[in-house]
Amino acid sequence: xxxxxxxxxxxxxxxxxxxxxxxxxxxxxxxxxxxxxxxxxxxxxxxxxxxxxxxxxxxxxxxxxxxxxxxxxxxxxxxxxxxxxxxxxxxxxxxxxxxxxxxxxxxxxxxxxxxxxxxxxxxxxxxxxxxxxxxxxxxxxxxxxxxxxxxxxxxxxxxxxxxxxxxxxxxxxxxxxxxxxxxxxxxxxxxxxxxxxxxxxxxxxxxxxxxxxxxxxxxxxxxxxxxxxxxxxxxxxxxxxxxxxxxxxxxxxxxxxxxxxxxxxxxxxxxxxxxxxxxxxxxxxxxxxxxxxxxxxxxxxxxxxxxxxxxxxxxxxxxxxxxxxxxxxxxxxxxxxxxx
Numbered sequence: 001x002x003x004x005x006x007x008x009x010x011x012x013x014x015x016x017x018x019x020x021x022x023x024x025x026x027x028x029x030x031x032x033x034x035x036x037x038x039x040x041x042x043x044x045x046x047x048x049x050x051x052x053x054x055x056x057x058x059x060x061x062x063x064x065x066x067x068x069x070x071x072x073x074x075x076x077x078x079x080x081x082x083x084x085x086x087x088x089x090x091x092x093x094x095x096x097x098x099x100x101x102x103x104x105x106x107x108x109x110x111x112x113x114x115x116x117x118x119x120x121x122x123x124x125x126x127x128x129x130x131x132x133x134x135x136x137x138x139x140x141x142x143x144x145x146x147x148x149x150x151x152x153x154x155x156x157x158x159x160x161x162x163x164x165x166x167x168x169x170x171x172x173x174x175x176x177x178x179x180x181x182x183x184x185x186x187x188x189x190x191x192x193x194x195x196x197x198x199x200x201x202x203x204x205x206x207x208x209x210x211x212x213x214x215x216x217x218x219x220x221x222x223x224x225x226x227x228x229x230x231x232x233x234x235x236x237x238x239x240x241x242x243x244x245x246x247x248x249x250x251x252x253x254x255x256x257x258x259x260x261x262x263x264x265x266x267x268x269x270x271x272x273x274x275x276x277x278x279x280x281x282x283x284x285x286x287x288x289x290x291x292x293x294x295x296x297x298x299x300x301x302x303x304x305x306x307x308x309x310x311x312x313x314x315x316x317x318x319x320x321x322x323x324x325x326x327x328x329x330x331x332x333x334x335x336x337x338x339x340x
Contacts, residue, residue: 003027004153005111007102008052008060010045012168012178013117013156015052019171020155021115022056029109030060035069035097036188048177055173061109065101072096074188081197084251085322086227088140088291088338089186095143095275103148113151121157124150126277129331132160139291142326142336143275197224207254209234212247212263220256223249229264229318245318265315269339271325272307276335280305285327285334289316295328308337 006018008030022028032049034042046062053060073093080087098116106114119130120138127149130136156164168178189196197203203225209218218236220226225233230246234256244258269289274280280302286295287310297313310325319339326336 001025001027002113003029003109003111004113004115005029005031005102005106005109007098007114007116008032008049009117009183010048010177011117011183012165012180013119015048015117015174015177016159016164016168017115017117017155018052018056018058019168019174021153022058026113028056028058029111030058031102031105031109032060032062033097033102034062034064034066035093036066036074038188038190041187048180051173051177055171061105063101063105065097068101069093069097077193078197078200080322081193081224082201082251084223084249086320087322088324089188090140091143091324091338094141095145099141099144099148099152103151106151113153115153115155117156118154119156119159119161120154122149122152122154127333128157129328129333130154130157130159135161138333139288139324139326142324142333145275146277194224205254207256209236210255210257212257212259217258223251223254223256226256228320234258248321261317264318266319267312267315269310269312269316269319269325270307271310271337272340274302274305274308274335274337278334283334285329287312287336288326288328289319289339290323293317298327300327307340 004021004026006028008014018028018030030053049060073089076092077087077089102114118137119132119135120141121128121130127138127141129138165178168174194203204222207220207223208216209220211217218234220234226246226249228246231243242260245261245264247257247259247263249256282301284299287298288295296316299311301309321339323339324336325339327334
């Protein structure tokens with residue numbers, strides 16, 4: 001009987017993942033990773049996991065990985081915002097924690113495989129979009145190491161979220177888990193990112209609002225409050241002709257640049273810190289420049305394995321430094337990188 005380490009979060013997706021793999025004949029071992037300090041958050045999750053483990057009669061382990069998480073995910077998140085980026089912590093977390101540290105734990109507990117409740121698919125060589133496109137998480141896993149893919153199982157990849165809830169709802173001891181509110185996207189952010197950043201730096205120093213020609217056109221309440229594409233929260237000296245959007249921030253000068261919606265559009269971007277499942281050779285594909293953005297046809301030109309230039313066939317709107325650009329051929333993920 002093959003052993004599989006299942007990353008349990010206390011939510012409905014990982015609950016059904018453990019249940020289905022046991023039904024398929026795997027010996028399931030659960031694992032809950034405590035990645036940050038929040039006692040009430042962990043207590044709620046662990047109560048659910050105790051129910052799951054009791055119902056399935058499986059062992060589970062609670063691993064405190066807060067220090068590793070702080071170094072690999074939390075600090076880059078904070079530093080990204082301070083330097084004027086719009087960070088994407090989930091991509092880093094999946095690489096370093098959920099498919100990095102968890103792989104080490106799978107080895108520790110003698111598990112050949114590891115599994116999570118993510119909505120995507122893998123054939124052991126590539127990852128693919130999940131069946132439920134509204135919940136697809138392939139964008140967030142572009143950065144994981146290719147070498148881990150033969151060991152990974154994603155039972156949710158062929159399922160729709162509503163069906164998952166229905167299945168868990170039919171398991172009486174686990175019914176409450178199916179009915180709980182969906183977890184937020186960034187697990188360690190209780191309200192919004194500003195509440196995290198203000199623990200580390202002053203975020204409320206007013207500064208100049210400038211246009212593309214560097215003319216001062218108003219004031220803002222502190223550059224940390226603004227991300228690319230934002231259209232509220234600043235004060236203009238005189239009413240503009242049409243709405244204005246944040247184009248970028250200048251942290252060293254505490255300035256925020258605004259412009260029109262057309263100014264937000266771009267046909268070219270650069271990425272760094274690449275991770276590709278295909279050879280690092282120029283190609284044409286489609287790209288997502290944010291999780292919620294549509295696919296845009298593009299061409300990719302590599303500068304070695306460190307950087308690449310992407311030319312879009314239609315304008316990308318609100319391209320933000322620190323976000324991920326992820327490339328697809330149909331439903332297959334080719335790889336990606338971090339927008340400069």
